[in-house]
Amino acid sequence: MANRTYRITEIVGTSNESIDQAIKNGINRVTQTVRHVDWFEVTEIRGSVRDNEVADIQVGLKVGFRLEDA
Amino acid sequence: MANRTYRITEIVGTSNESIDQAIKNGINRVTQTVRHVDWFEVTEIRGSVRDNEVADIQVGLKVGFRLEDA
Amino acid sequence: MANRTYRITEIVGTSNESIDQAIKNGINRVTQTVRHVDWFEVTEIRGSVRDNEVADIQVGLKVGFRLEDA
Amino acid sequence: MANRTYRITEIVGTSNESIDQAIKNGINRVTQTVRHVDWFEVTEIRGSVRDNEVADIQVGLKVGFRLEDA
Amino acid sequence: MANRTYRITEIVGTSNESIDQAIKNGINRVTQTVRHVDWFEVTEIRGSVRDNEVADIQVGLKVGFRLEDA
Amino acid sequence: MANRTYRITEIVGTSNESIDQAIKNGINRVTQTVRHVDWFEVTEIRGSVRDNEVADIQVGLKVGFRLEDA
Amino acid sequence: MANRTYRITEIVGTSNESIDQAIKNGINRVTQTVRHVDWFEVTEIRGSVRDNEVADIQVGLKVGFRLEDA
Amino acid sequence: MANRTYRITEIVGTSNESIDQAIKNGINRVTQTVRHVDWFEVTEIRGSVRDNEVADIQVGLKVGFRLEDA
Amino acid sequence: MANRTYRITEIVGTSNESIDQAIKNGINRVTQTVRHVDWFEVTEIRGSVRDNEVADIQVGLKVGFRLEDA
Amino acid sequence: MANRTYRITEIVGTSNESIDQAIKNGINRVTQTVRHVDWFEVTEIRGSVRDNEVADIQVGLKVGFRLEDA
Amino acid sequence: MANRTYRITEIVGTSNESIDQAIKNGINRVTQTVRHVDWFEVTEIRGSVRDNEVADIQVGLKVGFRLEDA
Amino acid sequence: MANRTYRITEIVGTSNESIDQAIKNGINRVTQTVRHVDWFEVTEIRGSVRDNEVADIQVGLKVGFRLEDA
Numbered sequence: 103m104a105n106r107t108y109r110i111t112e113i114v115g116t117s118n119e120s121i122d123q124a125i126k127n128g129i130n131r132v133t134q135t136v137r138h139v140d141w142f143e144v145t146e147i148r149g150s151v152r153d154n155e156v157a158d159i160q161v162g163l164k165v166g167f168r169l170e171d172a
Numbered sequence: 173m174a175n176r177t178y179r180i181t182e183i184v185g186t187s188n189e190s191i192d193q194a195i196k197n198g199i200n201r202v203t204q205t206v207r208h209v210d211w212f213e214v215t216e217i218r219g220s221v222r223d224n225e226v227a228d229i230q231v232g233l234k235v236g237f238r239l240e241d242a
Numbered sequence: 243m244a245n246r247t248y249r250i251t252e253i254v255g256t257s258n259e260s261i262d263q264a265i266k267n268g269i270n271r272v273t274q275t276v277r278h279v280d281w282f283e284v285t286e287i288r289g290s291v292r293d294n295e296v297a298d299i300q301v302g303l304k305v306g307f308r309l310e311d312a
Numbered sequence: 313m314a315n316r317t318y319r320i321t322e323i324v325g326t327s328n329e330s331i332d333q334a335i336k337n338g339i340n341r342v343t344q345t346v347r348h349v350d351w352f353e354v355t356e357i358r359g360s361v362r363d364n365e366v367a368d369i370q371v372g373l374k375v376g377f378r379l380e381d382a
Numbered sequence: 383m384a385n386r387t388y389r390i391t392e393i394v395g396t397s398n399e400s401i402d403q404a405i406k407n408g409i410n411r412v413t414q415t416v417r418h419v420d421w422f423e424v425t426e427i428r429g430s431v432r433d434n435e436v437a438d439i440q441v442g443l444k445v446g447f448r449l450e451d452a
Numbered sequence: 453m454a455n456r457t458y459r460i461t462e463i464v465g466t467s468n469e470s471i472d473q474a475i476k477n478g479i480n481r482v483t484q485t486v487r488h489v490d491w492f493e494v495t496e497i498r499g500s501v502r503d504n505e506v507a508d509i510q511v512g513l514k515v516g517f518r519l520e521d522a
Numbered sequence: 523m524a525n526r527t528y529r530i531t532e533i534v535g536t537s538n539e540s541i542d543q544a545i546k547n548g549i550n551r552v553t554q555t556v557r558h559v560d561w562f563e564v565t566e567i568r569g570s571v572r573d574n575e576v577a578d579i580q581v582g583l584k585v586g587f588r589l590e591d592a
Numbered sequence: 593m594a595n596r597t598y599r600i601t602e603i604v605g606t607s608n609e610s611i612d613q614a615i616k617n618g619i620n621r622v623t624q625t626v627r628h629v630d631w632f633e634v635t636e637i638r639g640s641v642r643d644n645e646v647a648d649i650q651v652g653l654k655v656g657f658r659l660e661d662a
Numbered sequence: 663m664a665n666r667t668y669r670i671t672e673i674v675g676t677s678n679e680s681i682d683q684a685i686k687n688g689i690n691r692v693t694q695t696v697r698h699v700d701w702f703e704v705t706e707i708r709g710s711v712r713d714n715e716v717a718d719i720q721v722g723l724k725v726g727f728r729l730e731d732a
Numbered sequence: 733m734a735n736r737t738y739r740i741t742e743i744v745g746t747s748n749e750s751i752d753q754a755i756k757n758g759i760n761r762v763t764q765t766v767r768h769v770d771w772f773e774v775t776e777i778r779g780s781v782r783d784n785e786v787a788d789i790q791v792g793l794k795v796g797f798r799l800e801d802a
Numbered sequence: 803m804a805n806r807t808y809r810i811t812e813i814v815g816t817s818n819e820s821i822d823q824a825i826k827n828g829i830n831r832v833t834q835t836v837r838h839v840d841w842f843e844v845t846e847i848r849g850s851v852r853d854n855e856v857a858d859i860q861v862g863l864k865v866g867f868r869l870e871d872a
Numbered sequence: 873m874a875n876r877t878y879r880i881t882e883i884v885g886t887s888n889e890s891i892d893q894a895i896k897n898g899i900n901r902v903t904q905t906v907r908h909v910d911w912f913e914v915t916e917i918r919g920s921v922r923d924n925e926v927a928d929i930q931v932g933l934k935v936g937f938r939l940e941d942a
Contacts, residue, residue, distance in 0.1 A: 105538070108533060112374075116316055142289050144288070166534065188455070197455045217284035230458075246676055252654075271662065309691060324530065344592035353428045359772050361769045364763035420780065470822045479711055493706065504833035506826055553924035561921060563919075567633070576632075601669065605667055614665070618667050624732035638912065639913075703846065737902070738886075739883050746807065812880040
């Protein structure tokens with residue numbers, strides 16, 4: 103079996119509910135266009151505040167997927 | 173329009189329920205005394221353990237707000 | 243009173259539900275074999291993806307506990 | 313409104329004039345092939361020296377853009 | 383002479399021209415309300431992009447000033 | 453009991469004697485104007501040299517204090 | 523000559539032999555689909571263990587390549 | 593199936609031959625006393641020099657292993 | 663001579679006097695139960711404040727010791 | 733051709749005009765006494781403030797140069 | 803007045819007494835051969851342990867000094 | 873015995889074969905002009921790619937050596 107190579111793409115998933123949901127939203131979007139998604143790693147958690155409330159949770163994610171043989 | 177300046181204040185929001193709630197509690201407290209709060213960034217997630225249970229979740233936050241013209 | 247010394251052990255708690263639950267699962271496992279657990283600190287948040295869904299949330303934790311007098 | 317997802321691409325913009333120009337050159341090149349570019353963040357500033365002069369300024373940039381719905 | 387204590391406040395200066403001007407704008411705003419400003423340190427350089435152009439340069443600054451005797 | 457929020461202020465304590473004394477001097481100055489100071493964390497240790505001797509020890513400190521209910 | 527722009531892609535090369543071979547395998551795979559690859563930088567070295575032996579060496583790489591004029 | 597918890601132990605493997613061999617030596621030693629070793633991550637690479645030659649290569653490793661149910 | 667392996671354990675030594683004493687207290691406690699302790703590295707310096715005084719100095723230490731042959 | 737070795741020296745270039753000029757001033761000074769200067773990397777950007785104005789921009793630089801064969 | 807350039811040299815000062823003394827010993831040695839030493843910054847604090855006692859405190863220092871005009 | 877002081881110099885060793893060889897080449901060059909070289913630490917691993925092959929491995933090294941009494 104050949105040695106596998108993986109690629110890491112960096113995204114920001116968002117949600118107005120929770121950190122967990124922002125991760126799921128981001129992974130959901132990536133898997134619509136990328137195959138063989140394998141793992142993720144949170145790189146940062148940020149958010150915006152509007153009218154004194156947390157309005158948007160933004161979770162930076164490094165997402166790893168296996169490259170198919172070229 | 174003049175160039176805006178923002179200030180960043182660092183706080184620790186706490187909750188005995190969840191990380192998301194600790195963020196909301198911290199932002200809620202800041203917005204009671206600071207105007208124009210615009211964004212936040214999580215700097216660390218810690219907690220205390222009492223009687224073998226997670227007792228207190230502490231979320232470090234950098235909170236940015238726009239300074240009014242002096 | 244003598245000066246206390248603490249030890250820090252590093253674990254990875256997991257959950258297929260949420261980051262908060264992964265922390266609780268990890269702390270629960272540590273307290274079954276370690277006494278005087280006092281605090282924790284999140285060091286990283288990762289996860290695996292299977293069939294285009296977040297399958298496993300992995301939360302790295304530094305866990306501090308007081309050492310008894312030798 | 314659905315939750316937006318952003319992607320972050322990493323580039324190096326260059327200039328033989330200034331750091332500001334290297335940023336502009338890099339952003340100019342990215343926007344020729346990527347839509348919805350929204351923000352950037354400087355990751356490093358380097359340069360080459362030739363004949364005892366600063367010859368080339370290289371500015372690492374993380375560039376964020378909104379992904380369209382798949 | 384008593385030992386001096388300094389305080390560090392964190393701000394974001396902005397400009398639509400250059401990094402240098404964003405620093406000056408931020409320092410200018412701080413010195414309108416804070417006395418004895420002594421030094422600064424750049425913590426991050428970011429910016430927004432609108433219509434495919436760099437629209438706003440944002441420079442994070444830690445700004446140190448001497449505290450007067452209480 | 454409501455969830456507490458803490459604020460973190462960053463200072464530089466100085467001494468011409470020792471690192472420990474610079475910490476004490478900084479904490480002493482902060483507590484003259486801030487209530488409920490709870491903990492500190494050393495962020496950096498620097499110093500100036502004059503006439504080939506260590507002249508001034510500068511200890512960066514993040515100082516945490518509990519915010520009173522607004 | 524116009525100012526060049528480079529893009530940085532992040533991959534993980536693997537090998538069951540050595541770190542050097544994992545780098546070569548990753549670069550070999552990237553160059554099959556990307557032109558003008560110019561440099562790389564190791565970001566992390568990890569591995570899996572199976573049956574008490576190092577089974578798979580994984581080397582994170584940032585790989586830089588020159589973008590052609592758009 | 594219950595949620596697994598992993599523990600991370602930090603070691604330094606050594607070799608007078610190569611970085612790869614230092615990793616293998618360290619993993620070999622750990623697996624003699626720890627079960628279910630699953631992965632490792634290199635934290636630092638150092639070495640000693642004697643008589644103007646590289647004498648000892650020291651590779652810091654975080655080693656993860658699954659905890660059995662308590 | 664076989665290649666040595668070292669283990670690194672992380673502790674927090676405390677003192678109400680000085681940073682140096684907190685290091686000594688921590689090392690003293692570790693050596694009561696661990697053999698072949700060889701070196702240490704300071705990872706963080708924190709402290710608690712009570713009644714406006716530095717009450718407890720806490721020094722994080724990574725402590726390295728040689729593992730005996732298994 | 734033998735394998736080249738490079739040395740990295742760390743300097744602080746200064747200017748009362750701009751960051752770009754501080755880099756040029758520092759590189760200019762280094763090249764007066766060091767040969768084969770090849771590249772630089774910015775490590776930090778600081779400055780002093782006098783009379784409420786940015787007075788001195790200080791740019792930390794790692795400067796690489798090729799060592800001649802010994 | 804011309805713009806000054808500073809150079810930063812990295813040393814390790816040692817002492818068997820205290821961190822403060824290790825800093826003084828290191829600065830004392832540097833100033834015997836380098837002129838215009840201006841500031842220092844602690845980069846790390848390590849030590850060796852012999853016979854279960856702290857035997858040698860090693861303090862990493864970046865030391866800045868002004869370069870004379872070439 | 874007087875307290876020793878060490879100096880740390882930063883180099884980049886290169887090789888077209890392996891990381892281990894790049895370290896040896898760098899240490900070999902340093903020891904031709906510096907006495908009492910004692911230890912090294914890898915700070916970064918980079919390389920250049922030519923014609924789709926790894927052409928040059930560059931290993932950043934901090935190299936420590938004991939200073940003789942002045």
